[in-house]
Amino acid sequence: MGRRSDHTREELRALFVAHGHAHLGEVGLARFSGREVAKRAGYSVGTIANLFGSVDGLLVAINSRSFEIWADLLRERLAAAGLDCPAADRIAALVDGYFAFAERQPELWSAIYAHRLPDGMALPEDDRERRAGLTRIVEDEIRTVLPDDAPDVPRLARSLVAVVHGHCSFVVTGSFALLEEPDPKGAALARVRESLAAHGGQ
Amino acid sequence: MGRRSDHTREELRALFVAHGHAHLGEVGLARFSGREVAKRAGYSVGTIANLFGSVDGLLVAINSRSFEIWADLLRERLAAAGLDCPAADRIAALVDGYFAFAERQPELWSAIYAHRLPDGMALPEDDRERRAGLTRIVEDEIRTVLPDDAPDVPRLARSLVAVVHGHCSFVVTGSFALLEEPDPKGAALARVRESLAAHGGQ
DNA sequence: GCAGCTAAATGAACAGCGTTCAATATATTT
DNA sequence: AAATATATTGAACGCTGTTCATTTAGCTGC
Numbered sequence: 070m071g072r073r074s075d076h077t078r079e080e081l082r083a084l085f086v087a088h089g090h091a092h093l094g095e096v097g098l099a100r101f102s103g104r105e106v107a108k109r110a111g112y113s114v115g116t117i118a119n120l121f122g123s124v125d126g127l128l129v130a131i132n133s134r135s136f137e138i139w140a141d142l143l144r145e146r147l148a149a150a151g152l153d154c155p156a157a158d159r160i161a162a163l164v165d166g167y168f169a170f171a172e173r174q175p176e177l178w179s180a181i182y183a184h185r186l187p188d189g190m191a192l193p194e195d196d197r198e199r200r201a202g203l204t205r206i207v208e209d210e211i212r213t214v215l216p217d218d219a220p221d222v223p224r225l226a227r228s229l230v231a232v233v234h235g236h237c238s239f240v241v242t243g244s245f246a247l248l249e250e251p252d253p254k255g256a257a258l259a260r261v262r263e264s265l266a267a268h269g270g271q
Numbered sequence: 272m273g274r275r276s277d278h279t280r281e282e283l284r285a286l287f288v289a290h291g292h293a294h295l296g297e298v299g300l301a302r303f304s305g306r307e308v309a310k311r312a313g314y315s316v317g318t319i320a321n322l323f324g325s326v327d328g329l330l331v332a333i334n335s336r337s338f339e340i341w342a343d344l345l346r347e348r349l350a351a352a353g354l355d356c357p358a359a360d361r362i363a364a365l366v367d368g369y370f371a372f373a374e375r376q377p378e379l380w381s382a383i384y385a386h387r388l389p390d391g392m393a394l395p396e397d398d399r400e401r402r403a404g405l406t407r408i409v410e411d412e413i414r415t416v417l418p419d420d421a422p423d424v425p426r427l428a429r430s431l432v433a434v435v436h437g438h439c440s441f442v443v444t445g446s447f448a449l450l451e452e453p454d455p456k457g458a459a460l461a462r463v464r465e466s467l468a469a470h471g472g473q
Numbered sequence: 474g475c476a477g478c479t480a481a482a483t484g485a486a487c488a489g490c491g492t493t494c495a496a497t498a499t500a501t502t503t
Numbered sequence: 504a505a506a507t508a509t510a511t512t513g514a515a516c517g518c519t520g521t522t523c524a525t526t527t528a529g530c531t532g533c
Contacts (some may be wrong), residue, residue: 078510097387099387099389102489102490102491103490103491104489104490104491112511112512113511113512113513114491114492114512114513115492115493115494115511115512115513116510116511116512117491117492118491118492118493119510119511123491123492124490124491124492125491179387182384182385182440182444182446183384183385183387185299185301185381185385185444187301197447200447201447203447204447204448223451224451224452224458227448227449227452228438228449228452228458228459228461228462229462230437230448231434231437231438231440231441231448231449231455231458231459232433232434232437232438232462233437234437234440234441234448235432235433235434235435235436235437235438235440236430236433236434236437238384238433238436238437238440239433239436242384242387244384245399245402245403245405245406246406246429246432246433246436247429247430247433249425249426250426250429250430253433256426256430256433257430257433259430259466260430260431260434260462260466263465263466263468263469264462264465264466266465266469267465267468267469280481304518304519304520305519305520306518306519306520314482314483315482315483315484316483316484316520316521317482317483317484317521317522317523318481318482318483319520319521320520320521320522321481321482325520325521326519326520326521327520
């Protein structure tokens with residue numbers, strides 16, 4: 070034991086995050102097991118504490134990785150829509166991408182919001198930065214849709230993310246409110262368009 | 272020991288839900304312990320299985336109770352606003368009430384959405400009905416604000432619940448998107464008003 | 474009043490969890 | 504080659520939820 074040269078510390082963290090992602094995607098946060106991830110990675114229980122401080126630390130790293138994958142998906146959708154399509158289509162592509170990640174990987178998506186840090190523990194600045202990428206993509210897109218003199222674009226953009234998030238959340242958690250709604254994604258997009266129109270968008 | 276006459280089965284369930292509520296509100300879902308609830312109620316471990324089938328069953332009952340408390344809060348706010356105030360004030364009262372429960376009892380609110388049922392287990396019809404009360408309150412209010420001939424009022428109402436929920440969710444989970452937003456509740460209300468206006472509301 | 478019965482309540486047993494930390498095995502340095 | 508440093512281990516601990524044979528309280532009929 071003690072294979073110091075097999076991987077650098079960063080490679081090892083990436084290995085655990087990769088296996089952790091696979092496991093979390095299969096069983097969900099409620100049945101997530103750090104021991105199981107260590108077993109899959111071929112390392113012992115204690116290694117998680119070495120690398121991430123605790124299982125919560127590992128989950129933070131896994132969720133930050135989810136954000137990056139999610140952001141990549143949004144960028145793909147935007148690229149597929151193209152630059153010279155109606156602006157409304159690019160907004161639709163964003164909403165589509167937001168839902169797509171949640172629907173493809175419901176457990177990973179749920180874990181992002183279900184995982185709460187223990188009392189003392191704050192989200193490291195590094196993770197904050199990685200997660201902010203997603204919001205930035207939306208902000209940039211909203212800016213191009215609104216008039217140049219529109220005030221507080223970032224605030225409106227984030228509020229619109231919340232609008233879409235609410236619909237998505239109800240779909241994934243199977244919540245009461247949208248059980249009979251045949252097209253939640255369409256509803257989310259409709260709300261977004263109504264608010265954009267109210268701010269002079271188009 | 273078997274103290275059959277101390278409580279009826281329903282009283283016993285209520286006792287566990289009450290203690291469970293207190294415990295869940297203190298430590299949150301991640302550190303919730305069925306054993307601890309049983310201890311507080313003065314009963315043994317196995318009793319949870321007798322009464323609720325499993326700890327998940329107990330959590331379902333606790334969360335359904337949360338919905339009722341939440342709905343009562345909304346009704347209070349509406350009553351405080353009064354019947355002869357501007358319609359917009361009653362909408363504001365609803366948004367206020369939605370946030371108020373989440374802010375007063377963040378752990379109870381989070382648990383509602385963080386708790387996912389195990390694979391085979393479906394939400395009992397009884398619980399669904401109890402939880403639907405909250406949505407009904409909103410539906411009734413939205414109906415009075417929209418023109419009589421407005422189509423699909425229930426669907427729009429539920430979508431607006433999702434709008435508010437999204438903002439509330441970001442606040443409680445401390446999510447990246449609304450960290451710098453000074454007034455998330457105001458943003459939620461603004462989005463709701465924009466959509467109501469788009470549907471001829473007022 | 475007492476025996477027999479039924480069902481409520483128990484709690485030990487089990488497998489699994491996250492965390493801790495002395496012990497160990499491998500690199501590196503001297 | 505020996506000494507040092509450090510990456511990795513895994514047993515131990517206290518906790519979790521679930522199970523179920525056992526115990527006990529309260530009711531029923533004699």
